[in-house]
Each structure stands twice: as structure tokens, then as C-alpha cells.
Amino acid sequence: MPELPEVETIREGLEKKVKGKRIEKVLIENEKSIKLPSPVEFVSRIEGKVISEIKRRGKYLILSLDSKDNLAIHLKLTGRLIYSQKGDKPDYTRVIFVFQDQTQLSFTDIRGFGGLWLVSDEEFWMVPSLQNLGPEPLEKDFTVSKFKDLLSGKRGKIKPLLMDQTFIAGIGNIYSQEALFLAGIHPKRSPSSLIDREIEGLYNNLLNILQEAISYRGSSVDVYVDLNGKKGDYESHLRVYGRAGKNCPRCGAVIERVKIAGRGTYLCPRCQK
Numbered sequence: 001m002p003e004l005p006e007v008e009t010i011r012e013g014l015e016k017k018v019k020g021k022r023i024e025k026v027l028i029e030n031e032k033s034i035k036l037p038s039p040v041e042f043v044s045r046i047e048g049k050v051i052s053e054i055k056r057r058g059k060y061l062i063l064s065l066d067s068k069d070n071l072a073i074h075l076k077l078t079g080r081l082i083y084s085q086k087g088d089k090p091d092y093t094r095v096i097f098v099f100q101d102q103t104q105l106s107f108t109d110i111r112g113f114g115g116l117w118l119v120s121d122e123e124f125w126m127v128p129s130l131q132n133l134g135p136e137p138l139e140k141d142f143t144v145s146k147f148k149d150l151l152s153g154k155r156g157k158i159k160p161l162l163m164d165q166t167f168i169a170g171i172g173n174i175y176s177q178e179a180l181f182l183a184g185i186h187p188k189r190s191p192s193s194l195i196d197r198e199i200e201g202l203y204n205n206l207l208n209i210l211q212e213a214i215s216y217r218g219s220s221v222d223v224y225v226d227l228n229g230k231k232g233d234y235e236s237h238l239r240v241y242g243r244a245g246k247n248c249p250r251c252g253a254v255i256e257r258v259k260i261a262g263r264g265t266y267l268c269p270r271c272q273k
Contacts, residue, residue, distance in 0.1 A: 001077050002059065002224045004137070004170030005213035006232060010081055011056040013227030014063070017083045018105055022050045025098040033094040033107060035115040036126055042118050045069055046097070058133045058169030072117040072127045073107065079114030082106045083227045090229075110223065133169040138210060144203045151191045151199060158194070159187035160261040162206075171206070173263055174219055174241050179206040181240040186272040187265050212237070240266045 002010075026043045028034060034042050045067065053064040061081075063071040073081070082090045086102040095107040095116060107116065117127045125131050134150075135142050150168070154161055161167055162176040171179075180187050182205035185198055194202070218224060218232030221242060225231055235242075239249050244257035244266055253270035 001172055001222075002075050002079075002218070003172035003175055004056075004059070004210055005175070005234070006218035006224050007056055007059050007061060007075070007170070008214050009217045009226050009232065011054055011061055013083070014054045014061070014081070014105075017103075017227060018051050018063075018099065019054055020050065020052075021099040021101065021103075023047060023097050024100045027096040027098065028094075029096070030094040030112070032112060033109060033114065033116055036117045036119060042116075045118055046071070057130060058136070058165055059172075060127070060130055060133075068121050070119055070121065070124070072119065072124075072130065074115055076109070076111075076113035076115070078110040078112075078223050080108045080223070080225060081227060082108060082225075082229055129165060132166050134165060134167045135169065137168050137170065137207060142207075144200055147203045148196070148199055151194065154191040156190070157187065157260060158185060158189045158191050158202075159265060160263075161191055163263075170210075173265075174221065174238070175206070175209055175213065177241050177266055178209045178239060181266075181268060181272060182209065184271050184273065187260055187267055240268060242266065 023046055026046050028039050031039045049065040049067050051063050052066045055062040059074060061073040083105055086098055086104050090106050090108050092108045092110045093106050094109050097105040119126050159176050159180060162171050163173065179202060183202040185202055213219060213234045216232060216234035216237060217226055219234040219238065220231035221235055240255055243255045246255055248255055248268040248271055251270050253268055255266055256269055257264055257266050
């Protein structure tokens with residue numbers, strides 16, 4: 001599933017490619033991708049409108065229209081947004097937005113778990129999970145002090161907590177593992193066991209890894225591609241994720257793969273304590 005760096009890369013692409021464009025036509029190839037409202041109303045409320053602003057909230061993309069409606073998109077596991085010339089039809093296309101300048105934006109989804117919601121400014125509560133998202137880790141108000149407060153009193157294991165979207169928005173399986181590796185923290189550690197030095201290290205490494213991944217346009221470890229259909233360049237820079245059986249780049253120990261909360265998790269048994 002695309003995480004914050006991948007979704008932010010797509011947002012930046014949308015900012016350059018489609019902001020300010022008028023949507024001439026909406027073609028729905030698979031109605032199941034339209035979560036709200038009905039497909040007929042969805043089309044009637046979008047056609048003729050201009051995309052005025054493009055935002056990201058966690059793993060959601062939000063395209064605001066000049067009508068005060070907002071198109072919320074969640075790519076889930078296999079969703080993609082592909083920008084191309086009018087008439088193109090990428091594989092597994094579900095919805096196409098055709099612009100007046102003869103370009104288009106296609107929402108494709110192999111497995112069909114992604115979705116599109118069209119809601120007014122007052123209806124964001126109707127988009128599942130959107131209102132319950134935790135803070136954005138790259139916002140200025142996400143300080144180390146705030147991170148310490150969030151961790152205070154938390155139980156369980158640190159890695160699943162980092163992936164909890166109500167705790168922090170946008171972090172998933174890849175970047176939680178990378179941040180914990182760089183901080184030297186075992187993913188099974190209890191949040192309450194972390195001392196200040198470890199919390200500060202995790203905070204700094206989490207922010208650095210997200211910013212670094214964005215600079216490389218994300219990681220294409222699954223089906224993720226950017227708006228132009230290009231894979232991200234960050235996969236080769238991952239230190240621990242997907243490297244089971246290989247040597248730790250820091251100490252040389254063999255990287256292990258374990259399951260934590262049902263998710264495959266890579267770690268260095270020597271570096272991460």
C-alpha cells in the first residue's frame with residue numbers, strides 16, 4: 001500500500017499536472033470504485049468543475065473543486081492515478097477524468113479495494129477514517145515533545161503503533177521498519193520502555209526517512225508508480241525492508257524476517273534492541 005512518501009509524490013504530480021484544469025467529462029468503468037454519492041450524482045457534480053486545490057491527509061488525496069466539493073481518493077493496496085492523453089486506457093481502469101485540454105487522469109485498481117468519495121466541505125465525516133487520522137508527521141507542529149506525549153501511556157508493540165493511522169497519519173509497513181532500524185529499536189519493544197534518547201532518535205529518523213523517500217519519489221516495492229507511470233527510486237536505498245538473509249549495512253549481522261501483528265517485519269537482531 002502506498003505510504004506517505006508515495007502519496008505525497010502523487011500529490012506533487014497532481015499539483016503540477018491538473019491543478020486549475022476543468023473536468024470536461026467523467027467516465028465510470030466500474031461503479032464499485034465510487035463510494036459516495038451515487039455514480040450518476042458523482043458525474044453530475046464533477047463535470048464542468050475546476051480543480052482548485054490538491055491536498056494530502058495521511059494516505060488520502062483530496063482534490064478540492066471550485067464548487068466547494070472535494071474528491072477524496074484512497075489508493076489502498078493497488079490503486080494508481082495515471083496522467084495521460086485523452087483516449088488512453090491503462091489496464092484495470094475504473095474511472096477517467098477528462099480535461100478540456102485533451103489530457104486525462106485515470107484511476108486504476110487491480111484488486112479494487114481503493115475508492116473515491118465526493119463530499120462537500122461539511123461532509124468529510126462521511127469518508128471512512130479521514131476524521132480519525134492522527135497528526136501529520138511532517139507538519140511543523142509535530143515536535144519531538146508532541147511525539148513523546150503521544151507515546152506516553154501506550155502499550156503493545158512500537159511497530160504496530162507507528163502504523164496505526166489514528167496515532168500518526170501516513171506511516172505504514174515500510175517506513176515504520178526503516179525508522180526503527182535507523183533508531184536501533186526492536187519493533188517488538190513496548191512504547192513505555194523507550195527512554196528519552198530513544199524517542200528522540202526515533203522521531204528524528206522517522207522524519208528524515210520520510211523526507212528522504214519523498215526526494216526519491218517513493219518506493220515501488222509493490223505496484224506503486226507515480227502520476228507518469230514511473231516507479232519510485234527509493235527501493236534501492238532501503239536499509240532493512242525486504243533484505244532478509246542479507247547482511248546488515250551497519251553491523252554485518254544477518255537481517256531477519258519475523259511476523260509482528262500479522263505483518264512481515266525485517267530487523268537486525270544485533271543493532272535493534
